Amino acid sequence: MPLVAILLGFVVAGVAVAITGADPIQAYLGLFQGAFTNKHAFTESLIASVPYVFLGLAVATGFRAGLFNIGADGQFYLGALGGVFVGFSIHGLPGVVHIPLAILAGIACGAVYGGLPGFLKARFGAHEVITTIMLNYIAYSLSDYLINRGPLGDPHSSAPKTPFIDPSAQLPIIFADSRLHLGLVLALLAVPLIWFLIERTTIGFRIRAVGLNPEAARSSGISVARTMVLVMAISGGLAGLAGADEVLGVSHFMPPSFSIGYGFDAIAVALLARSNPWGILPAAFLFGAMRNGAGFMQLQTQVSADMISIVQATVIMFVAAPVIVRWLLRLREVPAESLQITQPEGVGAAPKT
Amino acid sequence: MDLTVEWGQVHALLGENGAGKSTLMNVVYGLIRADSGEMRFDGAQVQVHSPQDAIGLGIGMVHQHFMLIPPLTVADNVILGQETARAAGVIDGRASRRTVRELSHRYGLQVDPDARVQDLSVGVQQRVEILKALYRGARLLILDEPTSVLTPQETEGLFQIVRGLTAEGSAVIFITHKLGEVMSVADRITVMRRGKVVASTTPAESSPADLARLMVGRPVLLRVDKGPAQPGLPLLQVDELSVLDDRRQLAVDGLSLEVRAGEILGLAGVEGNGQVELVEAIAGLRPTRSGRVTLCDREVTAASPRRRLRAGLGHIPADRHRMGVILELPISDNLVLGDFDRPPFARGIVRLLAQVRDHAAQLIKSFDVRAEGPQQVAGALSGGNQQKVVVARELSNGPRVLMAAQPTRGVDVGSIEFIHRQIVEQRDAGLAVLLVSSELDEVLSLADRVAVIYRGQIAAVLEGDEIDRDRIGLLMAGAKTDEVAATGEGG
Amino acid sequence: GGSSGSSTAANGCSKTYKIGLVTDVGKLTDKSFNAASWQGVQQAASDKSLCVTAKYIESNQPTDYRKNMETFVDQSYDMIVAVGFLMADDTLAEAKAHPNVKFTIVDNAYDAAPSNLVGLVFKEDQAGYLIGALAGLLTKTNTVGQVLGLKIPPVQRYADGYLAGVKSTNPNAKVLTVYQGPGDGAAFNNPAWGEARANDEINQGADIVFGGGGNTGNGALIGALQKGKMCIGVDVDQYLSYPDAAKCLVTSAEKHLSVAVKTIITDAVQKKWPAATLTFDAKNNGVGIAPYHDYDSKVPTDVKTKISDIEKKLADGSLQTGVTI
Amino acid sequence: MDAFLHVLQRGDLVNLAAATLVASTPLVLAALGGLMCERSGVVNIALEGIMLTSAFVGYAVAFNTHNLTLGVLAAVLAGMAIAGLHAVLSIAFVVDQIVSGTVINILAVGITGVFYRAYIQQAEVRGPGVLPVWKLPGLGDIPIVGPIFFQQAFVTYAALALIVVVHLVLFRTVWGLRTRASGEHPRAAETAGINVYLVRYVNVIASGALAGLGGCYFSLQQVGNFLPGMTGGQGFIALAAMIFGRWTPLGSFLASLLFAGAGALAGRLQIYGVHIPYQVLGMLPYVLTIVVVAGAVGRAVAPAAVGKPYRRS
Numbered sequence A: 001m002p003l004v005a006i007l008l009g010f011v012v013a014g015v016a017v018a019i020t021g022a023d024p025i026q027a028y029l030g031l032f033q034g035a036f037t038n039k040h041a042f043t044e045s046l047i048a049s050v051p052y053v054f055l056g057l058a059v060a061t062g063f064r065a066g067l068f069n070i071g072a073d074g075q076f077y078l079g080a081l082g083g084v085f086v087g088f089s090i091h092g093l094p095g096v097v098h099i100p101l102a103i104l105a106g107i108a109c110g111a112v113y114g115g116l117p118g119f120l121k122a123r124f125g126a127h128e129v130i131t132t133i134m135l136n137y138i139a140y141s142l143s144d145y146l147i148n149r150g151p152l153g154d155p156h157s158s159a160p161k162t163p164f165i166d167p168s169a170q171l172p173i174i175f176a177d178s179r180l181h182l183g184l185v186l187a188l189l190a191v192p193l194i195w196f197l198i199e200r201t202t203i204g205f206r207i208r209a210v211g212l213n214p215e216a217a218r219s220s221g222i223s224v225a226r227t228m229v230l231v232m233a234i235s236g237g238l239a240g241l242a243g244a245d246e247v248l249g250v251s252h253f254m255p256p257s258f259s260i261g262y263g264f265d266a267i268a269v270a271l272l273a274r275s276n277p278w279g280i281l282p283a284a285f286l287f288g289a290m291r292n293g294a295g296f297m298q299l300q301t302q303v304s305a306d307m308i309s310i311v312q313a314t315v316i317m318f319v320a321a322p323v324i325v326r327w328l329l330r331l332r333e334v335p336a337e338s339l340q341i342t343q344p345e346g347v348g349a350a351p352k353t
Numbered sequence B: 001m002d003l004t005v006e007w008g009q010v011h012a013l014l015g016e017n018g019a020g021k022s023t024l025m026n027v028v029y030g031l032i033r034a035d036s037g038e039m040r041f042d043g044a045q046v047q048v049h050s051p052q053d054a055i056g057l058g059i060g061m062v063h064q065h066f067m068l069i070p071p072l073t074v075a076d077n078v079i080l081g082q083e084t085a086r087a088a089g090v091i092d093g094r095a096s097r098r099t100v101r102e103l104s105h106r107y108g109l110q111v112d113p114d115a116r117v118q119d120l121s122v123g124v125q126q127r128v129e130i131l132k133a134l135y136r137g138a139r140l141l142i143l144d145e146p147t148s149v150l151t152p153q154e155t156e157g158l159f160q161i162v163r164g165l166t167a168e169g170s171a172v173i174f175i176t177h178k179l180g181e182v183m184s185v186a187d188r189i190t191v192m193r194r195g196k197v198v199a200s201t202t203p204a205e206s207s208p209a210d211l212a213r214l215m216v217g218r219p220v221l222l223r224v225d226k227g228p229a230q231p232g233l234p235l236l237q238v239d240e241l242s243v244l245d246d247r248r249q250l251a252v253d254g255l256s257l258e259v260r261a262g263e264i265l266g267l268a269g270v271e272g273n274g275q276v277e278l279v280e281a282i283a284g285l286r287p288t289r290s291g292r293v294t295l296c297d298r299e300v301t302a303a304s305p306r307r308r309l310r311a312g313l314g315h316i317p318a319d320r321h322r323m324g325v326i327l328e329l330p331i332s333d334n335l336v337l338g339d340f341d342r343p344p345f346a347r348g349i350v351r352l353l354a355q356v357r358d359h360a361a362q363l364i365k366s367f368d369v370r371a372e373g374p375q376q377v378a379g380a381l382s383g384g385n386q387q388k389v390v391v392a393r394e395l396s397n398g399p400r401v402l403m404a405a406q407p408t409r410g411v412d413v414g415s416i417e418f419i420h421r422q423i424v425e426q427r428d429a430g431l432a433v434l435l436v437s438s439e440l441d442e443v444l445s446l447a448d449r450v451a452v453i454y455r456g457q458i459a460a461v462l463e464g465d466e467i468d469r470d471r472i473g474l475l476m477a478g479a480k481t482d483e484v485a486a487t488g489e490g491g
Numbered sequence C: 001g002g003s004s005g006s007s008t009a010a011n012g013c014s015k016t017y018k019i020g021l022v023t024d025v026g027k028l029t030d031k032s033f034n035a036a037s038w039q040g041v042q043q044a045a046s047d048k049s050l051c052v053t054a055k056y057i058e059s060n061q062p063t064d065y066r067k068n069m070e071t072f073v074d075q076s077y078d079m080i081v082a083v084g085f086l087m088a089d090d091t092l093a094e095a096k097a098h099p100n101v102k103f104t105i106v107d108n109a110y111d112a113a114p115s116n117l118v119g120l121v122f123k124e125d126q127a128g129y130l131i132g133a134l135a136g137l138l139t140k141t142n143t144v145g146q147v148l149g150l151k152i153p154p155v156q157r158y159a160d161g162y163l164a165g166v167k168s169t170n171p172n173a174k175v176l177t178v179y180q181g182p183g184d185g186a187a188f189n190n191p192a193w194g195e196a197r198a199n200d201e202i203n204q205g206a207d208i209v210f211g212g213g214g215n216t217g218n219g220a221l222i223g224a225l226q227k228g229k230m231c232i233g234v235d236v237d238q239y240l241s242y243p244d245a246a247k248c249l250v251t252s253a254e255k256h257l258s259v260a261v262k263t264i265i266t267d268a269v270q271k272k273w274p275a276a277t278l279t280f281d282a283k284n285n286g287v288g289i290a291p292y293h294d295y296d297s298k299v300p301t302d303v304k305t306k307i308s309d310i311e312k313k314l315a316d317g318s319l320q321t322g323v324t325i
Numbered sequence D: 001m002d003a004f005l006h007v008l009q010r011g012d013l014v015n016l017a018a019a020t021l022v023a024s025t026p027l028v029l030a031a032l033g034g035l036m037c038e039r040s041g042v043v044n045i046a047l048e049g050i051m052l053t054s055a056f057v058g059y060a061v062a063f064n065t066h067n068l069t070l071g072v073l074a075a076v077l078a079g080m081a082i083a084g085l086h087a088v089l090s091i092a093f094v095v096d097q098i099v100s101g102t103v104i105n106i107l108a109v110g111i112t113g114v115f116y117r118a119y120i121q122q123a124e125v126r127g128p129g130v131l132p133v134w135k136l137p138g139l140g141d142i143p144i145v146g147p148i149f150f151q152q153a154f155v156t157y158a159a160l161a162l163i164v165v166v167h168l169v170l171f172r173t174v175w176g177l178r179t180r181a182s183g184e185h186p187r188a189a190e191t192a193g194i195n196v197y198l199v200r201y202v203n204v205i206a207s208g209a210l211a212g213l214g215g216c217y218f219s220l221q222q223v224g225n226f227l228p229g230m231t232g233g234q235g236f237i238a239l240a241a242m243i244f245g246r247w248t249p250l251g252s253f254l255a256s257l258l259f260a261g262a263g264a265l266a267g268r269l270q271i272y273g274v275h276i277p278y279q280v281l282g283m284l285p286y287v288l289t290i291v292v293v294a295g296a297v298g299r300a301v302a303p304a305a306v307g308k309p310y311r312r313s
């Protein structure tokens, strides 16, 4: 079924491309080559998928508790700042110490920055949709302040950037002659870990119970407030991990405009995966591969990279509403089935604490 | 199945939970499409595809779960869908208020048109529901479990309204689990089981015991069989407790009570006299303003719900959909909501799901929960079975104090019998039981002592021979203890 | 990832020289230095004698820079144009990794770079100085404003040069300055913000507004236009590139990006690859001031004379702007 | 503190207020749209995408016809069309409303990006210009009030008028009552004989019209140009304003003023030459919002059924 959805997504986007006068077949050929068959293409697709895995998990975890974390972008920035700071300011550590330390710093920064809206909601009832959006903007300004010739700026450069991290903090390359770094392994580990956390641990049970029925959870002794802070911290920690991972594995320093809306793509990844940790893997790979392939596609065909957004949107639509697919393909009338992914209620619902 | 209702009659519809009573009525009202069969109204065959069709025919329905919109005013709720409007669709507020006032005057249904529904007691909300139906010109009124939330006085008031309506020639379909009401108000009785009519009779031709047997398919004990209480030490003490409600008004006002091991204290009272707030405060779900709560000799006034749970408090909440079960989770998870993070259900942070399932299988069996298995989601169960899940969970926690709020609301006679027996067994095993119920019959048949709550205070605590239906009814209505005592002696 | 496009070489070339351009996150839609750099590449491509074909890839995020350059390297491109000093470190790394490919970067100079990498830098402060001097002479309210993009060195050079220029011709004039912050919408791409700030400056008495920052700056031009004030464009002659603002546009501070890019491409093709950073300033016509167009008749002749005088002095080195960024 | 004195000394408050009102225009319109939609029970996080699409379509039409009125009209229609997609997805196909909104936000980026590059980017000719400022005769000359309220362009006037209109519709008319009923308790509304689907469809599409008008503020009133991503997250801020304003038109207006005003103030403080890093000034509006949302305002209560798909049995 998801495959049919993806196929249909490409068809719809192809029509849009054809309207502009370009050849969609050529475009998709370019996209495919750029994502898979060119030199480095596949490893680059994997590299591009890694942050989506962490960020998708971050947003999905929030959804499971009924919280809508639109702030993954800001938490990503904070995680990158934490990771890069430990990466360049501490010297002389062996990699096995330096790397975990830098990653933990990233997770910690993201967790604190994500936990804050959780706390504000639990304590004051401040809606997380408002606070996380605001915290995104604050994170952009904060990181610019820090790296644009600020405390974390590179003293030897006039550019707004941080110094390079020490080689001991760089994530090792795991595939010769590529940029593919240890972050992929971390991402592959994070998925079962988060799945286990949510489905098999008491913490996950608390999260799900609060997400499904906060009042019942509370009356049977679960602290809704604590769970909200916790789940937002976990969510923020994952987003922070994504940021640290990008700094330590790919860029090795932090430039300005470090993320262009990663946090919003993360929402899409989480939705595509229906908030299921295992679903995050293919969803993140789809996003990573398309993003990676888009460059080559347009080098070949002049079609705008924004075309992949049309593909992504339609794929999400068809995955979220299998009914539409069946309806389009005239596969027998089926009763409308609703799939509440962002359980239990969407944005704008009354905060319950 | 067939059902015929005549004008000028009250037709009672009986059946156990999930028998299909509400479903059938929803078909009549056009909310659900029937798979087959036909409907005749005034002799003519009719098609009812939507509530609009039903309203057009003169069918009105008061749903089991009220179909009112809490933040709107009474007038808005009544006129909704049939508004009188001036130009440009602007509602004529004055006209609609006047209409509501006239209607309520004519049928003796006192309500303030400008009050917000969310601020009204359930009894008054029900009046609004009936007004809604009458405003739409209903001649056939369907009342789905209308008395489950009413006090005896309110119930009597409702019956008068019902009789008034039938006297004018209207028909009323009356769904209930309370056999006494059926006997007193119904002209005809239809009993359903599993979607089929199993009997059609009249109050004169049958008895409550007959009806109960027809509903459940086996003889039912309508009275609770229990021996005298053997009270021990007080396990739950409430001293001078004051609690605010959601509107920040004083709802519990310096209330004190104590429940001893091995006894059932029944807390009787009209809904809205602070029971909800009291229960929530004892459970730790609502902050207290002053006073103390002591649980098994431990002060827990400021303790979290969790600490109280651990201290030995079991709590059957009044609103099971909201607070009792998580409808989307499997029965097995619902049965360990309070214990999921403790051995034997967890080791460290890892849940031991096999244990959870075994535990569930066992409770499903011992509490006779009608379910496909432990992994079925709670939302798929009928209301009575959901309630059994809650009861099973709260009793299996090993509590020393059980606080049961409206434990059998909306539950059929078979399940009521079962739940009542459980509560008595727990008492006999030495639990202190606080039974909060607006169902006077329930209090009378279960409680060893009865405390009557009125305006957030205990009006009186009655024991032994003092426990008397009329006396409690009067106390619930706000009569002073001495007046009641006088009446009692006089009567 | 990113989008890309191409220009093709003329027929009849025995061997074509393949040029790839990688934008920073500003993309070609910035109507500013990414667009102008690409224009330079296109000009080289349309010069039939050079036998150049060119394509571009736009970067979505900083971590794409190296990957996008690699894509060109993998496709055996001869030369890669990196746009923007944000790409400095990545371009350096790529140049070291691929000594056989020529690299050039707009807006960055290296202390030490391999021989296949050449930076192109501009003395924006000189252009800023010129328009500042002009603004200082033209203002009637003794207050002039500037609305800038992100505070990065090239922008800051414009801004500081502008300030110095104003002070040189009108020491008492007040200069109102505002930079776009990272929280103020898309960098260099938030015209609504730029317009609002131009309005603020005008409300504070400014009667000339310099819009220096891509589309954000363009918004400032519109703001000045609507309030009937004068405006000054940036980078290219905006009278031509942004006709919407023509009515208020006195002139533009020019930075001849396309000239610079075409120059380095020509050098590469003709095997005259330079040894060190190319600096473009008033002396080599790398920066300057655009024609007055509609304002030609409104700018007094003595003002024009003064400005061209300053231009000459900047060109021959007898006048310094005092900006050291 | 210094900075605030600055503002007072310069008698700049009127200008600040006028700038605030202008900047609040798209927020107000999108928030009004959002609340119409959510009051009927459908979450609308697609405001951003609707505005972006409308900004584009409005500009494209104005650009090709050289007629700003047609541009505005097209923007409104485009908003309705794309909101119609949200309606079909979330009402007919019962797609999770957050998913549907996200789909539209991403789709808007894709469509506007692709078509902008294909048709408009290359054209370096004169654009259609911007909507003119109409100084209302008489009213515009009143001191203080005039410059703030009566020297504006069309979209801002429309926004001001629509605050009142939406308020009246929502709280005084049959339609508003039915809308609120559908958002609070759709089943109850249905039993009262209301066609909940119809109510929701119309409101979602109306929200598209409102947000669409907000979208053309960017391209036709403010800038006279379209740029990819030019709405810059204002749709999300509008969502925040709607929640902060407790789903009421007046509240949303005030919240929008707060956001816009804080932004305008931050820009101004830089112009005054206040010696605070500009990044810190840039944080000001957002920090302020969090403080207000967490502090004084307390819990917002959403329409009870918002976000929950409704199905007839």
Ligand SMILES: Nc1ncnc2c1ncn2[C@@H]1O[C@H](COP(=O)(O)OP(=O)(O)OP(=O)(O)O)[C@@H](O)[C@H]1O
Binding pocket: B015, B016, B017, B018, B019, B020, B021, B022, B023, B024, B064, B380, B381, B382, B383, B384, B410, B412, D313
């Ligand atoms: N549309 C439906 N599809 C599937 N099952 C349904 C549907 N509607 C109702 N049911 C189920 O059919 C059963 C009959 O429900 P109904 O509400 O009519 O029972 P009831 O007799 O009113 O019970 P109670 O006494 O508890 O009110 C219930 O188990 C209910 O969950």
Ligand SMILES: Nc1ncnc2c1ncn2[C@@H]1O[C@H](COP(=O)(O)OP(=O)(O)OP(=O)(O)O)[C@@H](O)[C@H]1O
Binding pocket: B017, B018, B022, B064, B065, B321, B327, B378, B379, B380, B381, B382, B383, B384, B409, B410, B411
């Ligand atoms: N508020 C609700 N939210 C979700 N599901 C509900 C709700 N109310 C009822 N249901 C579902 O409807 C089905 C049966 O409802 P029914 O009306 O028969 O309950 P009931 O036995 O009458 O219980 P009660 O009278 O206490 O509500 C159950 O599957 C139940 O989960």
Ligand SMILES: [Mg+2]
Binding pocket: B021, B022, B023, B064, B144
């Ligand atoms: Mg029922």
Ligand SMILES: [Mg+2]
Binding pocket: B017, B064, B145, B383, B410, B411
């Ligand atoms: Mg029932």
